[in-house]
Amino acid sequence: MAALATLGLLAAACSSGGSPGGAGNNSGLTASDTGITPTTITIGSHQPLTGIAAPGYSEIAPAANAYFSYVNAHGGIFGRKIDYKYLNDQYNPTMTATVVHQLILQDKVFAIFNGLGTPTHLAVAQFINSEHVPDVFVASGCECWNAPSTLPDTFGWQLDYVREGKILGKYIAQHFKGKKIGFFYQNDEFGQDGVKGLSYEIPKSQIVAKQSYDPTNIKIGPQVAALKAAGAQVVVSFTVPAFTALLKLNMLGLKFAPQLVVSDVGSDPITLAGLLASFAKNKTAGFGNSLTQGIITDNYLPSLGQTSNSWISLFQSIYQQYLAKTIPAFDGNVLYGMSVGYTFVQAMFKAGKNPTRADLIGAINKGLAQGVAVAPFAYSGGDHNGITGAYIGTIKNGVLVPNTGVYVTDDSAAGAITTDSTPQPAAPANGIPSP
Amino acid sequence: MSTSPPGPYPGSSPDEQSRAAALVKESAPPAPPARKLGPFPVPTLARHLGIAVLAAVVLAVASAMIGDYRDYELAEIAAFVVAVAGLTVLIGLSGQISIGNGAFMAVGGYTAALAFLHLQWPLAAILLAATAAAALAGAIFGVAAARLRGPYLAGATLMLAVALPALSTQFQSVLGGDQGLGFYINVPGFLGASFSLSRWQAWFNCAVALLVLVLLANLTRSRVGRNWRALRDDEVAAALAGLNVARLQTVAFIVSASCAGAGGVLLAVWIGTVSTSLFALGLSIQLLTAAVLGGLGSLVGAIWGSAILVIVPTFLANFATSHGMTQAKSSSVPILAYGVVLIVVMVAFPGGIQGGLIRFFNLRRRRPADYHQEERGTT
Numbered sequence: 157m158a159a160l161a162t163l164g165l166l167a168a169a170c171s172s173g174g175s176p177g178g179a180g181n182n183s184g185l186t187a188s189d190t191g192i193t194p195t196t197i198t199i200g201s202h203q204p205l206t207g208i209a210a211p212g213y214s215e216i217a218p219a220a221n222a223y224f225s226y227v228n229a230h231g232g233i234f235g236r237k238i239d240y241k242y243l244n245d246q247y248n249p250t251m252t253a254t255v256v257h258q259l260i261l262q263d264k265v266f267a268i269f270n271g272l273g274t275p276t277h278l279a280v281a282q283f284i285n286s287e288h289v290p291d292v293f294v295a296s297g298c299e300c301w302n303a304p305s306t307l308p309d310t311f312g313w314q315l316d317y318v319r320e321g322k323i324l325g326k327y328i329a330q331h332f333k334g335k336k337i338g339f340f341y342q343n344d345e346f347g348q349d350g351v352k353g354l355s356y357e358i359p360k361s362q363i364v365a366k367q368s369y370d371p372t373n374i375k376i377g378p379q380v381a382a383l384k385a386a387g388a389q390v391v392v393s394f395t396v397p398a399f400t401a402l403l404k405l406n407m408l409g410l411k412f413a414p415q416l417v418v419s420d421v422g423s424d425p426i427t428l429a430g431l432l433a434s435f436a437k438n439k440t441a442g443f444g445n446s447l448t449q450g451i452i453t454d455n456y457l458p459s460l461g462q463t464s465n466s467w468i469s470l471f472q473s474i475y476q477q478y479l480a481k482t483i484p485a486f487d488g489n490v491l492y493g494m495s496v497g498y499t500f501v502q503a504m505f506k507a508g509k510n511p512t513r514a515d516l517i518g519a520i521n522k523g524l525a526q527g528v529a530v531a532p533f534a535y536s537g538g539d540h541n542g543i544t545g546a547y548i549g550t551i552k553n554g555v556l557v558p559n560t561g562v563y564v565t566d567d568s569a570a571g572a573i574t575t576d577s578t579p580q581p582a583a584p585a586n587g588i589p590s591p
Numbered sequence: 592m593s594t595s596p597p598g599p600y601p602g603s604s605p606d607e608q609s610r611a612a613a614l615v616k617e618s619a620p621p622a623p624p625a626r627k628l629g630p631f632p633v634p635t636l637a638r639h640l641g642i643a644v645l646a647a648v649v650l651a652v653a654s655a656m657i658g659d660y661r662d663y664e665l666a667e668i669a670a671f672v673v674a675v676a677g678l679t680v681l682i683g684l685s686g687q688i689s690i691g692n693g694a695f696m697a698v699g700g701y702t703a704a705l706a707f708l709h710l711q712w713p714l715a716a717i718l719l720a721a722t723a724a725a726a727l728a729g730a731i732f733g734v735a736a737a738r739l740r741g742p743y744l745a746g747a748t749l750m751l752a753v754a755l756p757a758l759s760t761q762f763q764s765v766l767g768g769d770q771g772l773g774f775y776i777n778v779p780g781f782l783g784a785s786f787s788l789s790r791w792q793a794w795f796n797c798a799v800a801l802l803v804l805v806l807l808a809n810l811t812r813s814r815v816g817r818n819w820r821a822l823r824d825d826e827v828a829a830a831l832a833g834l835n836v837a838r839l840q841t842v843a844f845i846v847s848a849s850c851a852g853a854g855g856v857l858l859a860v861w862i863g864t865v866s867t868s869l870f871a872l873g874l875s876i877q878l879l880t881a882a883v884l885g886g887l888g889s890l891v892g893a894i895w896g897s898a899i900l901v902i903v904p905t906f907l908a909n910f911a912t913s914h915g916m917t918q919a920k921s922s923s924v925p926i927l928a929y930g931v932v933l934i935v936v937m938v939a940f941p942g943g944i945q946g947g948l949i950r951f952f953n954l955r956r957r958r959p960a961d962y963h964q965e966e967r968g969t970t
Contacts, residue, residue, distance in 0.1 A: 206923070249771060250869045253862045258905065261789060262660035275770040279864045282775045286788065343763065344770040370760050370769045372867065 185235060188510035191266025197504065198239045199269045200259030202276060207246035208371055212397045212427035212489045213272060216295060217242035219493025220270060222478035223471075223501075227588055233504045234591070241265065247272075247371070249279035256280040260287050267292055267516065270313070270496050274298045274346040275371075285309045290516045292503065293496050293542065297421065298345045299567060302541045309513075311520055311535065313496055313542035315420065315456040317346060317394065318567040320546065321353020324417060324454055326573050327548045327560070328390060329358050332415065336364040338388030340379065340403060342395055343368035350394035350419055356569045364388055369399060380406040383414075390415045395422040401431035404447055416451045420546065423453035424488030425554045426460075445554040453556065456529050456546040457495055458580070460488065461555035466583040467528045471495070474587070495528040498589065502527055505591040527589065530562045530580055541567065545576055639808045643801045650801075654793045662789035663861075664901055669796035670857035671897035673803045675881045676890050677850020680807055683888020684816060685843035686823030687736065691748030692851040693875030694755035699725040699852030700859035700870065701759070704772040714776060718799065718856050725852020726845050733844030737837040752875040756867045771866025774859075796857045803850060804890055810846065811890070819843055851878075880929075884936050886943025895944040903928060 185194040192198075203217040204210045217240070224238040232238070241263060243255035252271070259265045260283075267290035271277045274296040281300070284291040285307050293313035294301050297320060301312035315323075328337065337358060341347030347368060355363070365386035367379035380403065383391055391414045393403055400422040407413065422428075428451075429444025436443070458465040463472075471494045475486045483490060504511065506519040526532045531545030545564035549556040565573040584590060633641075654662050678692050702721035706712045712720070732751060736744055759766035766772065778791040810816055822829035822836050830836050859865045881900045885892030904925030911924040940947025 248868045249864060249866050250862060253864065254905070257663050257789075258660060261658070261663055275866070278770060278773060279862070279866070282773065283788075283863060286775075286777075343760070343768050372769055373760075 184509065186510050189266060189512040190264050192236070192511070195236055196239050197233060197236050198241065198263065198265050199267045199500075200256075200263060200265035201240070201242040201269050202245040202252045202255050202259075202271045202273075202280070203242045204247035204272060204276075205242075205244035207248065208374075208398055209247035209273060209396050211431050212424055212487075213295075215483050215487070215489040216270070216272065216493040216496075218483065219475075219479060219490040220497035220500075221493075222474055223494040223497035225478050226474045227497075227501055230586065230588055233501060234509045238501075240269070245273075245276055247276055249276050252276040252279050253283070256284065260284065260289055265289070266513065269293060269500055270295045270493075272296065274300070275344050277301075278345070281307055281310055288513060290513050292516070292520065293499055295492075295496070296346065297349070299349050299541075300345055302539060302567070304538055304540050307540075309517055311540045311542065313499060314492075315454075315531075315543045315546050316541050316567055317349035317419070318353040318356075319541075319544065319565055320419060320454060321350040321394075322356050322565050322567075322571075322573060323353075323546055323548070323563045324392065324419070325354040325357030326563070327452075327454075328354075328392065328417060329362075332362075332390050335362065335389040336387050337362045337390045337392065338365040338367065338383040338386055338414070339363065340367050340369070340383060340391055340393040340395065342399070343370050346421075347394040353567075354392060357573075369395075371396065371399070374398075374402060376402055377406055377409075380410060380412065384410050384412040388414050390417060392417045393422065394419045397422050397424060397427045397431055401428055401435055404428075404432060405435055408447075418451055418453045420454050420456065423451060423551070423556075425451075425551045425556060426485050426487035427489060429554055448551045448554065451551045452548065452559075453551065454546040454548050455488075455556055455558075456531060456543045457488075457491055458528075458530065459549060459556045459558060460486065460491060461557060465580075467495075467580075470583045470587045498528050499524065502589040505589055526581060528583070531564050531576055534566075635812055636809055639805045643805045647798065647801055650797045651794065654790050654797075659787050659789045662787070662793040664905070666789065666792040666796040666861045667858075668894075668897050668901045669793070669800040670854050670861055671878070671881060671900055672800045672854075672894050673796075673857060674851045674854025674878055675885065675897050675900075676800075676804060676807055676893040677847040677854070678878050679882040679885065679887055679889065679893045679896075680811060680819075680850075681843050681847035682882060683886075684811060684823060685819040685840060686826075687840055687843060688741070688745045689736075689748040689844075689847065690745050690879060691751035691755075691875055692847065692878050693870050693872065694748075694751045695725045695728055695848040695851035696855030696858065696874065696878075697756050697865075697870035698728045698848075699855030700865040701766060701772070702852075703856040703859050704774050704865045705765075707774045707776070708772060714795070714860070718853060721856045722849050722853045725855065726849040728852075729845045729848020730841065732848070733841040736844050737840040749872075749875075752872050756870045759867050767866065769867050771864050771869070773864045775863050776860050792861050796861060799853060799857060803853060804893075807846075807850070808890055815839070815842065880933060884933065884943055886940075886945035886947075889943065889945040892943050892945035899932065899944075903932065 187193050201217060203214065205214045221240045224240050227233065228237040241259065243259065245251040245255050256268065259268065268284050270293050272295035277294050277296055278300060281291060288309060291310040293311055297312065297314050297317040299316055299318050301307065301310050302316065303310065339351055339354065341351050351366065365383050365388055367382050369376050369379060393400060393416065395403060395418065400418050425448050428448050432447045433439065433444040458468055460468060462468055471491055472486055474494060475490055479490065502524055503516060503520050507515040520535050521537045523535050524533050529543040530547060531543055534541040534544045545562050547558050547562045548560045549558040562576045563573050564576040565571050654665060674692060674696055678689060682688055699721040702724040703717045706717045706720055736747065739747055760768045778786050778788055782791060818834050818839050821832065822834060822839055826836055862869065877900055881896030882893065884899055885894065885896030907925050907928045936944060
């Protein structure tokens with residue numbers, strides 16, 4: 157009902173033609189750089205639309221695109237419309253290289269935006285930088301994107317896995333004192349960075365097992381058995397959603413029920429519930445939610461349960477207008493896609509009216525205002541990490557319920573973890589960042 | 592255990608012997624006289640080199656005109672040509688089948704990455720070392736392969752394609768696991784700062800491909816090539832005629848593995864990374880498909896097959912997207928089209944594209960390489 161009401165409001169706003177960004181006034185707009193014309197900004201991305209990482213993640217690019225459509229319909233960026241081309245790489249680094257070459261060499265995009273995945277994006281980051289194309293807001297929390305000297309055009313966005321590991325690790329060390337802890341992680345920079353952060357905070361004596369998986373091999377039974385054999389009472393998992401679901405189901409099969417703590421990227425309750433139901437071939441209503449009940453995770457965006465949050469209601473209404481037909485639920489991936497889209501629009505406004513690629517890089521290097529995230533961005537000339545903090549919560553009835561305030565930290569071993577009590581800024585009334 | 596092959600040994604019936612002798616005579620004719628250009632005879636090597644130089648000039652000019660992305664595709668095609676040419680010689684000439692040449696590409700690719708990352712060798716040295724490593728792997732496997740026939744050989748090579756890339760997850764610290772090893776080779780300084788990376792890659796890969804094609808073209812027209820054809824057509828007869836079947840088969844495997852290794856290096860340099868997904872089983876199947884599509888045993892066919900392999904999927908995916916299909920759906924279009932192309936070519940031209948072209952233009956060139964194919968195509 158509420159959704160319908162907001163939809164109605166939104167439709168009214170559209171038809172009244174009140175476009176705040178000054179649409180129709182394209183005077184003075186030039187083709188300032190590759191991928192920019194007086195009327196459009198073309199950007200590209202590589203996304204797992206099919207394959208092992210597709211469940212959940214395939215919604216991210218359409219969601220970002222929905223936010224761009226919303227911006228385009230409300231005046232665009234200084235009057236230019238965003239044309240977002242996202243190509244399928246199936247989470248396969250070889251395919252990533254092919255599609256990114258196509259985007260840069262053939263489609264002549266202005267920037268690569270939100271390329272998804274650690275192993276995939278690693279295969280192309282150097283190429284993108286050698287072509288001096290902005291490589292903004294990579295959809296991966298790998299520390300590798302924070303390398304201003306070797307990858308000057310690359311910027312992370314989401315909370316990096318080292319920070320995330322530290323924040324989760326501190327919570328575990330506080331709340332599960334003396335318990336035996338096992339790690340389950342993806343065997344690449346994603347999982348390894350997470351384990352690095354966890355190890356900074358959790359006493360070595362408590363860690364009884366470290367098991368990893370390769371995303372190409374779905375048989376994780378032996379690893380789960382090893383965690384059980386080690387007597388783990390808490391299992392911390394740095395996994396993509398499909399492998400979080402596999403982990404949970406393998407645990408059920410072995411009658412192994414430790415406290416599960418999952419990294420943000422693998423813990424969206426709605427995606428997980430769907431995967432669990434489909435893997436277990438169990439269509440009973442509520443089956444998936446019953447299995448996600450009690451999972452502890454962190455989040456750097458507002459929880460979907462906080463319906464009074466101005467960002468959640470803004471994106472919910474955009475979801476209703478642009479996405480409800482193609483994506484069944486307003487879940488964490490949709491929120492992620494719209495949020496990162498918002499940050500891009502923020503950066504483009506800051507880059508100026510006729511921006512070059514260097515202008516965009518310069519704008520982000522000067523720092524971006526905290527938008528949709530619960531903690532500030534780290535962006536500066538010497539730091540290309542994105543969001544710097546998160547809160548911890550527990551999944552209850554398919555919704556993440558926050559347990560703590562927002563923790564903020566850096567990515568070093570010694571860096572303190574502090575509580576950030578500054579309230580999150582509210583979303584702009586028209587849903588578009590001000591220039 | 593009744594695995595002993597039919598014995599091509601003294602003691603076979605006189606009837607069998609004369610049949611064998613006749614077959615050897617038919618399938619391995621003496622080297623044809625050198626082609627004549629006007630009144631002058633042109634030696635084989637000179638002719639192949641001439642064609643290669645001409646092709647190099649055309650490619651160099653074309654690479655400057657077709658734009659960066661086409662250069663990039665050209666480099667990919669050239670990488671595949673090298674690997675497919677080796678495979679088509681193995682299957683079409685020596686009569687052995689391999690579904691595992693992707694594994695030899697992996698040997699080449701990983702050797703190149705390791706040599707680059709740990710030893711910082713120049714590109715040419717890397718290429719030689721990696722080709723040698725693949726040749727060694729081919730020799731080891733070839734000895735075993737020489738004892739296997741038909742489906743058993745296919746099965747063994749399939750196992751190789753599945754098992755070998757998995758080593759990289761076993762030895763993750765050295766080989767990088769699923770994430771692989773990234774290595775980035777820059778445009779050499781003497782070409783100037785503004786020379787595009789894609790064009791340099793196209794140049795390098797095409798140069799290697801032309802070199803490999805010249806070497807293979809000469810090899811297939813040499814005594815070794817004739818001996819391969821003899822044992823392809825009738826192993827018993829070839830053995831009776833005094834050929835060492837096992838050694839010839841092993842040599843064919845080494846040649847094919849070396850080509851795959853060199854192709855693996857080119858592919859790795861082109862993409863800037865080696866990983867398990869790059870050398871997955873699908874790659875081996877693609878090589879086989881390209882060899883069959885182009886026409887088994889034909890080097891020109893290897894070029895056709897590789898070009899189709901590279902161009903058709905991207906073209907169709909883009910076509911489908913620009914005609915309103917969603918990305919998720921259009922990415923399955925190439926797989927579908929691939930199957931259709933394969934079926935159509937096999938029905939219309941059983942001898943592959945090159946076999947079909949020869950028939951179409953009625954180029955009745957009675958060269959040994961084409962002889963067998965035409966025979967097959969018309970019956």
